Amino acid sequence: MKEDSNKSDTNGFTRRKFLRGAGITTAGSVLLNTGLLAADFHSAPETGIYMGPDAVTVQMQINGQMEHLTIEPRTTLATALRDHAGLTGTKVVCDRGSCSACTVWIDGKPVNSCMTLAIDVGGREVTTIEGLAPGGNLHPVQEAFIEHDASQCGYCTPGMIMTCAHLLKENPNPTLEDVKIATRGNLCRCGTYPHVFKATLAAADKMK
Ligand code: FES
Ligand code: FES
Numbered sequence: 001m002k003e004d005s006n007k008s009d010t011n012g013f014t015r016r017k018f019l020r021g022a023g024i025t026t027a028g029s030v031l032l033n034t035g036l037l038a039a040d041f042h043s044a045p046e047t048g049i050y051m052g053p054d055a056v057t058v059q060m061q062i063n064g065q066m067e068h069l070t071i072e073p074r075t076t077l078a079t080a081l082r083d084h085a086g087l088t089g090t091k092v093v094c095d096r097g098s099c100s101a102c103t104v105w106i107d108g109k110p111v112n113s114c115m116t117l118a119i120d121v122g123g124r125e126v127t128t129i130e131g132l133a134p135g136g137n138l139h140p141v142q143e144a145f146i147e148h149d150a151s152q153c154g155y156c157t158p159g160m161i162m163t164c165a166h167l168l169k170e171n172p173n174p175t176l177e178d179v180k181i182a183t184r185g186n187l188c189r190c191g192t193y194p195h196v197f198k199a200t201l202a203a204a205d206k207m208k
Pocket of ligand 1 (some may be wrong): 089092093094095096097098099100101112113114115131164
């Protein structure tokens with residue numbers, strides 16, 4: 001029997017509320033660094049209307065294209081993107097909000113897509129790693145990652161690039177310290193950090 005993911009326990013706490021809170025917290029290092037408030041993103045009002053457990057249709061703009069995804073309400077944005085929209089560039093590594101490998105932008109702000117319910121993204125604009133390279137033209141950060149050998153196994157790379165590209169969007173002249181702070185939530189088990197920092201600073205120069 002499927003569990004109703006929106007059902008409250010005796011304290012009124014729901015899985016949906018947990019995911020919202022966790023998504024905010026884990027993206028916090030990036031959001032705080034850029035001066036953005038997590039609350040800006042999670043502004044959808046509580047309607048008191050529960051959906052599911054059957055599939056529902058969610059509409060969202062993904063990389064500039066309107067998509068209608070039929071998903072169970074418990075589906076995370078990461079799963080919706082990978083398994084329903086066919087955008088497998090977004091990687092799921094920890095699946096619990098601790099590594100930021102799954103970082104995408106919602107309305108231009110970085111979030112952990114494994115900790116965000118897709119139904120909470122309805123009507124919003126999602127940008128994935130594929131969206132940084134429209135028509136196959138790589139973003140300067142993507143080019144710099146190649147030039148500076150900033151990827152090894154590659155699992156953290158899409159999320160790392162989404163974080164670094166967001167930094168440069170908000171701050172075109174970052175210092176090394178700025179890059180370090182921006183990427184502090186993105187874990188790389190291969191230890192590519194020095195190359196990531198160099199690549200991001202090089203991309204900033206290139207974008208001037
Ligand atoms: S934070 Fe989402 S996969 Fe690790
Ligand atoms: S390149 Fe392997 S985890 Fe970062």
